[in-house]
Amino acid sequence: MSTVVDAPAPAAGAPEPQVRDRADVRRQVKLVVVLAIVLAAEVWFKLDINDPTVSHLLKGPRTKENLPVEFDGTLVSWTAVAITAIALVLAILNRYPRGWVGMIVSVLVGIGFYGAFLMWAYADPDGFAASITNPIEGTISLATPLVFGALAGVLCERAGVVNIAIEGQFIAGAFFGSVFSSFAVASIAAIPLFWCSIFGLLGGILAGVGMAALLGTFALRYHVDQVVVGVVLVAFGYGITSFLLGQIPDDNEEMFNQPELLESVEIPGLADIPYIGQALFNQTLLVYFMYVAAPLVWWLLFQTRWGLRVRSVGEHPKAADTVGINVNRVRWQAVLLGGVFAGLGGAVFTLDLGSFDKEMSAGTGFIALAAVIMGRWHPIYAALAALLFGFLRTLENQLSILDEKVPGELLSALPYLATIIAVAGFAGRVRPPAADGQPYVKSD
Numbered sequence: 001m002s003t004v005v006d007a008p009a010p011a012a013g014a015p016e017p018q019v020r021d022r023a024d025v026r027r028q029v030k031l032v033v034v035l036a037i038v039l040a041a042e043v044w045f046k047l048d049i050n051d052p053t054v055s056h057l058l059k060g061p062r063t064k065e066n067l068p069v070e071f072d073g074t075l076v077s078w079t080a081v082a083i084t085a086i087a088l089v090l091a092i093l094n095r096y097p098r099g100w101v102g103m104i105v106s107v108l109v110g111i112g113f114y115g116a117f118l119m120w121a122y123a124d125p126d127g128f129a130a131s132i133t134n135p136i137e138g139t140i141s142l143a144t145p146l147v148f149g150a151l152a153g154v155l156c157e158r159a160g161v162v163n164i165a166i167e168g169q170f171i172a173g174a175f176f177g178s179v180f181s182s183f184a185v186a187s188i189a190a191i192p193l194f195w196c197s198i199f200g201l202l203g204g205i206l207a208g209v210g211m212a213a214l215l216g217t218f219a220l221r222y223h224v225d226q227v228v229v230g231v232v233l234v235a236f237g238y239g240i241t242s243f244l245l246g247q248i249p250d251d252n253e254e255m256f257n258q259p260e261l262l263e264s265v266e267i268p269g270l271a272d273i274p275y276i277g278q279a280l281f282n283q284t285l286l287v288y289f290m291y292v293a294a295p296l297v298w299w300l301l302f303q304t305r306w307g308l309r310v311r312s313v314g315e316h317p318k319a320a321d322t323v324g325i326n327v328n329r330v331r332w333q334a335v336l337l338g339g340v341f342a343g344l345g346g347a348v349f350t351l352d353l354g355s356f357d358k359e360m361s362a363g364t365g366f367i368a369l370a371a372v373i374m375g376r377w378h379p380i381y382a383a384l385a386a387l388l389f390g391f392l393r394t395l396e397n398q399l400s401i402l403d404e405k406v407p408g409e410l411l412s413a414l415p416y417l418a419t420i421i422a423v424a425g426f427a428g429r430v431r432p433p434a435a436d437g438q439p440y441v442k443s444d
Helices: 022-047 074-092 099-122 136-158 166-187 193-221 226-246 250-256 277-281 285-303 305-315 317-322 327-351 364-374 379-401 408-423
Strands: 053-057 069-072
Touching (some): 022 074, 053 099, 074 099, 136 277, 136 285, 136 305, 136 327, 136 364, 166 193, 166 226, 166 327, 166 364, 193 285, 193 327, 285 327, 285 379, 305 317, 317 327, 364 408, 379 408
Antiparallel strands (some): 053 069
């Protein structure tokens, strides 16, 4: 006969044992594993260096006045190791901060890893001694269309519409931005060249809104599967722009595919800030609008009545309908506004880079979609994720001359590996809007 023994009652005043959520445990394990790998890599980077002397050109391109500056990278390497080691101890003790403090710690770890990696990559040159260059200008240039595309995705998905068609909006915006700007230059002799670029922006916006209208028609009016519609619109964007480009005669290419590029505008005072001034404040109109676009979308979504309606139809459309909100009308508005941003993102390719070419967006729309997921469907976080992807692509370009240490194939795959990691949810536990991708039919 077995005897049942009651568990002893906790002493008076003793704290009750806390049961941790499984998601919290997984978060801790994930942090510990990642930080341990980062720490091991940083230590290996330092120990693999024979001569820690490297040079940099962070102030700008190499000129007679701006020559490479040599320095000892030992302090950078060991500082990175110390920051990561502290973060790892915090993670092991389950004291790794959350919220904005945790984000700052993670950014510091990332910057430290980047610094340690650069010290290893540029040390002990085999032949030509390359210098570390400033990544900010390249990051801003490559991230600008990604930020616009990510904001388009946030607007659509917050309203409950999956926008896979960002890539199609990009390629259409690029083509019609080039056509509108080129036509203005060739046909309107009295107009200043600046306004020809503005015509190009208008063409990009109209193309982005047109693709958004197609998405809204099939997804909201006819309730076609939104993922399928998005994929079809991407193929349609590639096909129609390739067809129209082929219809431009060679002798009329100047009229239809020689856009007036946007000129850089220097902001006095800010452009003189060392290291970052020229990279951030000697930019085109589109880049300056990109700076304010994410805060603007945040304000629209979280500080206005319209934004509250957008979020409500994306989370619980039936509840929104019961309080008198026209669900499909609000979704249409969000999709079309998203088309404005996606069209601007497409116009970047031709108004900042030059003539339109087939498939010149090169899959950036899908990276922008990954930034939406990595940014947890929040405009600020999505813009930061887009900047991260832009930085990775800049890193690929800068390190391409160091093929003996870093395989070029790995560098080329780096942005896409980061995209896969983001889509796989490694960035953390994310939850899309509850009604994302679900058509709404008003019940009688």
